[in-house]
Amino acid sequence: MASEVSYPLQLSSVSESHASLYEESLKHPEQFWGDLASRRLRWTKKFDQVMDCDMRTGQFKWFLGGVINVSVNCLDRHVEENADKPAFIWEKDEPGTHEVISYGQLLESTCRIANVLKREGVKKGDRVAIYMPASPLLAATMLACARIGAIHSVVFAGFSAESLMNRINDASASVVVTADEAVRGGKTIPLKSIVDEAVGGCQCVQRVLVSRRTGAHVPMTPRDLQLEQAMSEVSDSCAPEPLDSEDPLFMLYTSGSTGKPKGILHTQAGYLLYASITQQYVFDYRPGDVYACVADIGWITGHSYVVYGPLCNGATTVLFETHPTYPDPGRYWEMVQRLKVTHFYTAPTAIRMLIRKGDEWVKKYDRSSLRILGCVGEPLNKEAWKWYNTVVGEERCTIVDTYWQTETGGITIAPRPAADDSQPKPGFPSLPFFGILPQLRSENDEVITESNVQGHLCITKPWPGMARTIYGNHQNFMDVYYNPHPGVYFTGDGALRDENGLYRITGRVDDIIMSKGHRIGTAELECAMNTEPRVAETAVVGYPHEIYGEGIYAFVILKDGVVASVETIAEDLKTIVRKKIASFALPNQFLIVPGLPKTRSGKIMRRILRKIAADRHEELGDVSTLADPSVVEKIVQEHNLLK
């Protein structure tokens, strides 16, 4: 498609006012995105239609007819210009240490891994599960999948064997790529043995590729292959597979409000374009900057803002393997000083944790290189905003509170520091990004037009980075995202808009808890805990927590005749959660209760439990419609005893 209008979307004009570009993006989406896609991406064959999207049926296609390869866009074209340019700075767990990996080196390892995968029979469309520590090799494995058209499914290396097994099976992955061990905060995590346990329950897996991180001796079976050894046996070049714009790029599992985690599916061109343009425009990334998103690659933040977005832009991006308090709470800032980081992107929970450790850990180090301070994952409360701005940023930097989700592929609401009409407001991610048209709806699906009224946050126009489906379950995709408010995308979050049109996120309105930046499905957690033999039923809710954002509160009913202390039950339930899900999902509080507030049809009234957990007993409201209203008083009594 030939675009007649030329948009001023080059680096030099990044300061163009947000309002005018935004307006264009909504008025002429085809020209806007078409022009960007032609100019920013390298195509094997140019697309012939920009979009074909229908929010009622959930069919989304971008850049139809286009043929592209994501790894070429992230690697080859930068290598042609300067193979020595640093792609990654790998901030290793070992204090004070980092390694620089150039675009040339990254392309070479990507090609070698791609050739290993091909040799092992992986073809276009096959799924590859990745369970690795944050390392350039992990990124190269993702890019190797992209090179040959395999679909990667990265599983965060903090998930248990059982979680990993479920994800491998759901995706029916034929190959798993892992490492001997991970190392974080000086402690090792036995990744290979976790994979062994997981793969024991997976018929689909034919090969496990094991890379070296610590060099620990790990038992190998005939199914396993040492990755670096295999890489040395194959060629260092690999022709990129020509892929359709809409071929899947990756899936990433995320918790929902019901049942099992779902594999959110993203495709090639639209995702890449959206990740790259947001990385440049939201963060005002300029050539030569050192961009540090310290999220783990196992989450969408790492996919879009450690790997795909920055690499597509030819940026230098930091890969953070360690922990913010290892060896001490100065780690982030010591790194900022050593690597001359210009952009720092973290989660509010980390900021709140560091506030507690004292300002001296920050002030000890030279942070004059910093320009932009970002955060994502939960609401950034005003106190944390202020600390980030004054103590870390010395009131010199811009705070970008970015709102988005695994499903949105990239940032959807955020300030645009470079634009002259973007003024950050504490507690407000603020402005919708290009192409994003938010709408607030009431529970009854009425559009909210008033200012400062909370509603369900929806997005009414398609954007290139939007998820295409839930792997293997399009009906579920529709039920969760498009059927609640027909014709628009429903985020699952509550939000309000101020009189200037700036957005503030108020938190999830479904049964998802955002704790320490992690997304935890209550149903998944309850299902796991209900397998404890002495437990009859459980209900978990989030409650305000000073550091975690939300803490997890578990109400537990024991089976008739069981006598046990809350401490022993809590220990056993924690063991189960660690085994079935991950340690980041452990509840922070347990309470044994005689019953749960349920409607006459048997539905748990979580609203009531949330108020109790938050110590807002006076706001319980009308409980007379409950099957047994007296249970509420009993739970409140037990809760008060606990304090």
Ligand code: WT7
């Ligand atoms: C949920 C998505 C996108 C990467 C991190 C998490 C919450 C995200 C913000 C923010 C308030 C936020 C929402 C959202 N969230 N950013 N700036 N302010 N809440 O990705 O695991 O898919 O979780 O994180 O509740 O729905 P995720």
